[in-house]
Amino acid sequence: MADTSGARVIAQHGSLAVGYAEQIRFQAPARQPAAWPHLVGVIPPRAPAFQHRAVAEQLRQAVSGGGTAVLGQVLSGLGGVGKTQLAADYARTAWEHGELDVLVWVTASSRELVVAGFTQAAVELLAVDPDEHAANAFLAWLQTTPRRERAYRWLVVLDDVTDPADLRGLWPPANPHGRTLVTTRRRDAALTAAGRRLLNVGLFTPEEAAAHLAQALADHHRHEPADQLHDLAAGLGYLPLALSQAAAYLIDTGMTCARYRELLTDRTRTLSELLPEPGILPDDQATTVAATWSLSIERAERLRPQGLARPMLQLIAMLDPSGIPDTVLTSPPALDYLADLRTRTAASATTGPEPGRVTQEDAVGALRALHRLNLIDHTLGTPHQAVRVHRLIQRATVDTLTPDQRDQLARTAADALLAAWPDTEHYTALAHSLRGNTDALAGTAEAALYRPDAHAVLYRSGNSLGHSGQATAARDHFQRLVTEIGNRLGPDHSDTLEARHNLARWRGEAGDATGAAAAFAELLADQEQVLGPDHLDTLRCRHHFAWWRGEAGDVVGAAEASEQLVADRERVQGPDHRHTLNARAIFARWTGDAGDRASAINICEQLLEDAIRVLGPDDGDTLVYRSNLANERGGAGYAAAAVAAFAELLVDQERVLGPDHPHTLDTRIKLAQWRGKAGDPDGAVAAFAELLVDQNRALGPDHRETLLVRYNIAYWRREAGDPDGAAAALAELLGDVERVLGPDHPHTLDTRHDLSSWRETDHKD
CATH class of the missing domain: 1.25.40.10 (Tetratricopeptide repeat domain)
Known part of the structure; x- marks a missing residue:
């Protein structure tokens, strides 16, 4: 059972307290209780260009209204969002306005430092010896606060709590006259136990961020256009620490915001190259933005399931910061990557599942560990955008990888996206998110998605655009892809030909049937030369060429071309192959449109009979052939029969495919x-x-x-x-x-x- 006794808890740190006591005895041999009001510790100075934020008022209302009747207020957020500055602003304002009799500021990044801070408070406030009992005496004093004319009003600030376990037995007690304020990167349930309240500290608003940059530069007689300030603030993701350090970099180098923004988008430069050197950071900052999250990552690595947080963050770093579906990060390619990375790290020698195997539950556990350290936001209620992350965390994470590691990770992320993509896109939100993640990956991965070949996710994303109703966007996507693949792999590479095929298709779907037919005719000539007339890709091109000839108005030519395609499909792939059956379907379509409805109906009836025999009555293509037959009968003048046939088909499709x-x-x-x-x-x-x-x-x-x-x-x-x-x-x-x-x-x-x-x-x- 955990030791919650105050005396025993403090006794565990007796040697530290005694050592601290020796220093105090040497410095101040005669101790008297401090006069009131009294400040213990040092409030961090206000940062230059400090911004008064909306969250500051929320903090004042929360702390002043709740007090320690709810035990405390916890400021939680990503490293670099300004939690300490907010706490210091609140504490300083309350102190200067005479709202406090006692203010205790404690650096709380370890249990030892908390004990030492409480010991110091006991020495100054109670004039006790700095022994193993001093911290416990201070906590007891907070509980009772001696009464004279009135009870003393106190505030204890525990800044930068690294591990909630460090405060076990050390939480300041409930007292209607006292208040406790905690800053931390954590958001574990333990922090909000016993009535403590959590206030999430987010990024600057765009206006706050631009104002911070403007003020920081103006303090050094620098002025930049407002639009450039807003663009740079957006490029830095409105992170206060990043804005502060970027402003210092601009001042030191004399660089303009526009030039800095250009360098920030240059993937060949690391984030650390675009920030001040560690020895000349502004505002007494200890670490650069690039290094500020390293401790959080290390702690997340030690949380269960051990050894998975870092590789999971690496995978997240390649994708869309505004939202990544859970299904991508728990897909088989993602699990294989996590297992491989954990096996190759020292963290593999831990308890729990064997190092070589990672389950979906383990992957979710890694996400929750990163969430607890505020490195990501993992929202279970939004599965299509479950994971969000700051772009600078992504940048700093990718910067730690070698080129080979980055390329491998990019292909893994692409595999994970493809594995999560449904065969049929029933849900537009998921498809939209997957496309956004593919775009983000393409920007980060660059050449990796074209080595050794163009990754299939690039085609899947473009076709998804078209299937979502955005045919013009799909056409433009494949136009860019044709150029990119052609430049990288050559005009005769199979991937270039595949991209041209998709471009021609979506050109037609975007309304240019004639242009699509011409593009397929040109592609067909190249495929016959490069691949041969009987190659499956060549036959597929003939299928689409025939279709778009018909859509462009040449229904007779389309019927003749599809009839010849049926013969060649039967010769190459056999009469019962699915592709052969599909060729017969378009032959029927253009035969009917060319005016021979009776022959079209006959072809459809024979095709449906063969499809039921070969594919089964509930196969998706069989159901399509039923639709074609009903449509041809309606076109032949049997409208009532078409209504009945489509009504029957609808029942079966809702059963088999879903509504x-x-x-x-x-x-x-x-x-x-x-x-x-x-x-x-x-x-x-x-x-x-x-x-x-x-x-x-x-x-x-x-x-x-x-x-x-x-x-x-x-x-x-x-x-x-x-x-x-x-x-x-x-x-x-x-x-x-x-x-x-x-x-x-x-x-x-x-x-x-x-x-x-x-x-x-x-x-x-």
């Missing part, structure tokens, strides 16, 4: 359309209105499919006899289509044309 799967939502679009075409425009409007609610939730309001549903609502409202309501809905849609797709996108042009036509027709009527 939010893109294919399920697409079936609901087609079902509503065919209801309208079958003579039920009111039913179509109702179905589309219900679907719009689900699409806004699942896809977002700016997704192209969501915009399509809004168009259909307007269209079928008109068909149902509400031309004014239809025109108003279409006019509202036009503004959003122009904003999302651009003014020259075909969908925008079609919407604008339809609105003009409807208004003209309605005016004539």
Whole structure:
């Protein structure tokens, strides 16, 4: 059982207290109780350019209102956010305003220092001998505070508590006339036990940060444009310590904010190179920003599960500081990395799981250890952005790695992102977060994601953009990727050809079907030369070339090309291969659009029969082929049959794929359309209105499919006899289509044309 007896706790530190007593006896042989009011210890001086922050008022209200009736107020936050300065400002203000009779400031970075500080207080306030009982006597005095005319008002500040265990048995007691204030980088549950309150200290606001820089420079007759100050403050992540040291660097070097900002974005320079040397830090600071978190990392490493905090922080350092999904950091590639790093460190010789194995629970434990030391924020309630970290912690962490270590870590982070990416993106928030993390990784990793080849996550991120409805952004992503890969790996490399394939596809999806067909034709010629006519990538290119020929208006050419593709797929891959079945599906599509609906229906019926035999009735492609067949029958004039077929298909898709799967939502679009075409425009409007609610939730309001549903609502409202309501809905849609797709996108042009036509027709009527 833990020893909580005050006397025994203090006795454990008797040798330290006795040694301290000898110094006091030598310095002050005659002891008398200090006169009131009295200050024990030294309040740190106010930093130049000190900012009065909103959190300071929160602190004053919390401490003055609660007192030690709740045992204490704990200021917790990342190293460098200014906790000590806030505590000192509060203590100094209270002292100067006569609110205190006794103020005790104790540096509390170890248990020994806390005991020594309390011993010093006992010597000065109680005139006792500085022995092993002195600290205990001071705590007892805080409990009772002798009464004369009134009770003495006291404040004890315990600055920089490194480990909550150091205060076991040493917490100042509850007293309505006393207050306790603690600063720490920790946020363990033990700190807020017994009614103690936690106040998280964050970064400067943008305004506070810019004002701090401006004042620090003005004190040395330096003035910079306001926009440059704001840009630099943002580049430093609004961290008070970083701003203070950067200002000193600017003053010492004469450098401008703009030039410093350029150097800060230069990945070839370490953070320590852009800060003052340790011996000339401002404001009596002990460490640079680059080194200020090293002690916290070491302590996190010793928390269970030991040896995982540092490698976990290294992985976090490669990703998006504004939010990393838990699933990335607990994925198999991440676990393998953690296990390998722990095995290769001295920390592997600890109790707990064997060094060679790391579980998901261990990975979460490492995140919690980093969270407890305020090195990251780990919020369990936001799984898509569960981990947040300051960018300078990331920078300082990456700076400790060798180039080879950084490259290995970058590929590991890319593997982890890819492992966490769902095959089908049901949740837009997760996909958005994964894309943001891929972008952040690409900026940090640089060439590593192209050695020895282009990592697959680069393609996955671009395609995710397109699937989210941002076809233009996806096109631009792959345009950059084609250039980057071509420059690094050469124009004939398979990765360059793959990037060109994706670029052509999203060019078409962005509204340029003719340009997509031309790009695929050019790519096909190169692939046939580099890879050969029967290579699977070449056959895939032919598939997409045929598709975009049809989308560009050449439906006869598309039908002929897809028919030849079917023959070559059967020869190369066999008649039952999934790719062969898909080739038959597009052959049916363009055959029907070319005017031969009967043949298209026949092809679809045979294809569906083969798919059920080969793939099974619940396979995703089988369900797509059912949709194709229903659509062809509707196009042949059997609208009621199409409605019935899509209604049956929807039940199966909701069962197999789920209600939010893109294919399920697409079936609901087609079902509503065919209801309208079958003579039920009111039913179509109702179905589309219900679907719009689900699409806004699942896809977002700016997704192209969501915009399509809004168009259909307007269209079928008109068909149902509400031309004014239809025109108003279409006019509202036009503004959003122009904003999302651009003014020259075909969908925008079609919407604008339809609105003009409807208004003209309605005016004539």
